[in-house]
Amino acid sequence: MATITIDGVRHVANLARLEFNDEETAHFTEQLARILDYIGNLNELETDDVPPTSHIHPHQIFILGSEEGARHVAKPDAVKPSYPIEAVLANAPEPEEGYFGVPRVVDTDS
Amino acid sequence: MSVYELTAHALHEKLKEREITAQELTEAIYERIAEVEPHVKGYLTLTKDIALEQAARADEGFQNGDEMPPLAGIPIAIKDVICTKGVRTTCGSKILENFVPPYNATVMTKLHEQGVVMVGKTNMDEFAMGSSTENSAYQITHNPWDLDTIPGGSSGGSAAVVSADTAVCSLGSDTGGSIRQPAALCGVVGMKPTYGRVSRYGLVAFASSLDQIGPFTKDVTDCALLLNAICGSDAMDATSVDVPVPDFTQNLINDVDGLKIGVPKEYFTPALDTEIADNVHAAIAVLQGLGATVEEVSLPHTEYAIATYYIIAPAEASANLARYDGVRYGYRNENPEDLISMYKETRSKGFGEEVKRRIMLGTFALSAGYQDAYYKKAQKVRTLIKSDFDAAFEKVDVIATPTSPTPAFKIGERTADPLQMYLSDVMTTPASHAGLPGLSVPCGFVKSGLPIGLQLLGAPFAEKNVLRVAYTFEQNTEYHRQKPEIQTNGVG
Numbered sequence: 001m002a003t004i005t006i007d008g009v010r011h012v013a014n015l016a017r018l019e020f021n022d023e024e025t026a027h028f029t030e031q032l033a034r035i036l037d038y039i040g041n042l043n044e045l046e047t048d049d050v051p052p053t054s055h056i057h058p059h060q061i062f063i064l065g066s067e068e069g070a071r072h073v074a075k076p077d078a079v080k081p082s083y084p085i086e087a088v089l090a091n092a093p094e095p096e097e098g099y100f101g102v103p104r105v106v107d108t109d110s
Numbered sequence: 111m112s113v114y115e116l117t118a119h120a121l122h123e124k125l126k127e128r129e130i131t132a133q134e135l136t137e138a139i140y141e142r143i144a145e146v147e148p149h150v151k152g153y154l155t156l157t158k159d160i161a162l163e164q165a166a167r168a169d170e171g172f173q174n175g176d177e178m179p180p181l182a183g184i185p186i187a188i189k190d191v192i193c194t195k196g197v198r199t200t201c202g203s204k205i206l207e208n209f210v211p212p213y214n215a216t217v218m219t220k221l222h223e224q225g226v227v228m229v230g231k232t233n234m235d236e237f238a239m240g241s242s243t244e245n246s247a248y249q250i251t252h253n254p255w256d257l258d259t260i261p262g263g264s265s266g267g268s269a270a271v272v273s274a275d276t277a278v279c280s281l282g283s284d285t286g287g288s289i290r291q292p293a294a295l296c297g298v299v300g301m302k303p304t305y306g307r308v309s310r311y312g313l314v315a316f317a318s319s320l321d322q323i324g325p326f327t328k329d330v331t332d333c334a335l336l337l338n339a340i341c342g343s344d345a346m347d348a349t350s351v352d353v354p355v356p357d358f359t360q361n362l363i364n365d366v367d368g369l370k371i372g373v374p375k376e377y378f379t380p381a382l383d384t385e386i387a388d389n390v391h392a393a394i395a396v397l398q399g400l401g402a403t404v405e406e407v408s409l410p411h412t413e414y415a416i417a418t419y420y421i422i423a424p425a426e427a428s429a430n431l432a433r434y435d436g437v438r439y440g441y442r443n444e445n446p447e448d449l450i451s452m453y454k455e456t457r458s459k460g461f462g463e464e465v466k467r468r469i470m471l472g473t474f475a476l477s478a479g480y481q482d483a484y485y486k487k488a489q490k491v492r493t494l495i496k497s498d499f500d501a502a503f504e505k506v507d508v509i510a511t512p513t514s515p516t517p518a519f520k521i522g523e524r525t526a527d528p529l530q531m532y533l534s535d536v537m538t539t540p541a542s543h544a545g546l547p548g549l550s551v552p553c554g555f556v557k558s559g560l561p562i563g564l565q566l567l568g569a570p571f572a573e574k575n576v577l578r579v580a581y582t583f584e585q586n587t588e589y590h591r592q593k594p595e596i597q598t599n600g601v602g
Contacts, residue, residue: 012470015477016469017454019454019455035528038529039417045414047487050490052489053489053496054489055319055349056306056496056543057570088438100437
């Protein structure tokens with residue numbers, strides 16, 4: 001397994017929509033490298049023929065289907081009332097005319 | 111014995127017999143809070159007005175001679191990661207400092223149907239990421255047994271308030287041990303039910319394939335009563351499993367004759383505190399003396415559970431926490447230059463260091479070029495860990511281990527070294543990967559006086575065996591009756 005460099009940390013921070021100053025970047029690089037080094041012990045295991053587990057109840061199928069033993073967990077497609085707009089916007093930092101306000105993303109000059 | 115020290119089942123009898131009212135009980139709990147909470151600091155929010163209203167309603171029912179549910183009028187605390195309609199829910203994070211949920215989590219709806227009294231919301235590691243509750247953005251919770259030590263985490267507040275008698279019982283959440291480990295360190299009973307037993311609707315998501323809500327109580331009987339109240343499939347959570355919910359109090363059987371208890375040799379490593387090892391062996395011998403058959407089992411992939419956990423949980427967290435971007439709720443950094451800056455500044459200022467570390471770790475493990483080497487690899491090892499347990503449960507009914515490799519450690523002792531902190535979860539994460547039910551029951555004390563927990567694990571949906579063994583142990587020992595003497599004039 002690879003280790004992580006300062007540039008790698010900058011790249012991952014951008015993907016995660018986080019930003020760090022140089023000191024924090026160096027700090028995270030050192031800590032993440034140590035954690036990844038520890039995690040590297042998984043490489044001792046031969047897993048080519050092992051199926052991955054993403055969910056511990058494999059009989060619980062989340063799509064419409066009729067596989068044997070599968071349980072259909074999709075909800076009926078029925079119209080139900082949703083929360084009132086005021087309740088949903090009550091926690092919004094900048095509600096605006098019934099919407100969530102954000103900084104402008106379209107250029108008005110063109 | 112003061113009323114605030116009693117169990118829910120003992121209080122139910124007193125409420126039913128009108129020896130005490132729910133309002134008197136609630137007042138007694140808040141008096142206790144006034145006395146010890148400044149030292150323990152288990153609560154982030156107290157909801158006394160709501161509690162007194164709920165208590166009055168319960169009293170009406172008892173007065174009318176109605177058939178009242180077992181938890182009616184019982185003061186309960188709720189981990190601040192569970193959505194409570196109209197009551198601020200912070201997840202221990204600055205990013206949700208002013209978040210007031212417009213709805214109740216399914217477990218809250220179920221508890222309100224029982225007529226509980228909500229005392230308040232409890233402190234936790236930010237977004238449930240931590241093993242000591244030191245990652246809370248608000249305060250450090252102190253272990254009632256020794257105020258210089260941590261209560262465990264991430265549900266440290268929920269464990270501490272039950273131990274300190276500032277709530278009769280509480281709810282927490284367990285992703286890699288966050289109920290079992292603090293229960294052990296605070297000397298109370300804590301249980302993570304089988305993954306899928308309890309609806310996660312309204313539980314703020316950390317790692318969705320692992321998260322599960324469960325109770326902290328003063329004894330195993332109360333644990334069964336709370337499980338009865340919160341378990342069951344829910345249309346609002348597609349991962350809740352539609353299996354019948356038994357009456358868990360039927361499993362409170364003071365007899366382990368014929369039950370097989372497996373002791374996994376991989377849990378008793380040289381790194382395990384010797385006092386804890388000796389104590390847990392002695393606890394297992396007690397069960398053997400009561401008729402259980404004890405045999406050694408092997409869970410060969412135990413040593414890989416932490417590495418697997420610290421890939422899977424952060425990966426899922428990095429996706430779940432993408433929603434905190436300053437748009438729909440929570441903190442937003444002011445005057446951003448553009449939308450992307452708003453996201454970055456909001457998240458960088460709103461999240462604490464451990465949360466950022468896990469988001470970074472998870473984002474890395476899922477990023478192009480690394481996903482197969484890390485995330486997929488971890489999912490495969492998760493299969494191996496689960497297979498170990500499947501094989502063991504072919505032979506035994508319950509697996510017994512220590513809950514934590516050490517007793518409560520000193521505040522500040524492990525904060526500088528994240529990896530050292532992660533290793534606190536070495537005994538609890540394996541069962542989380544396999545989605546197993548796990549319970550920690552008090553089984554003794556180290557010489558310094560700090561409590562020790564015995565972890566009992568069952569096969570999926572076999573809570574009945576876990577409860578039976580825990581109940582038998584408790585009925586034949588006195589550890590769960592011990593109370594901490596909180597040093598109200600000392601440090602803290």
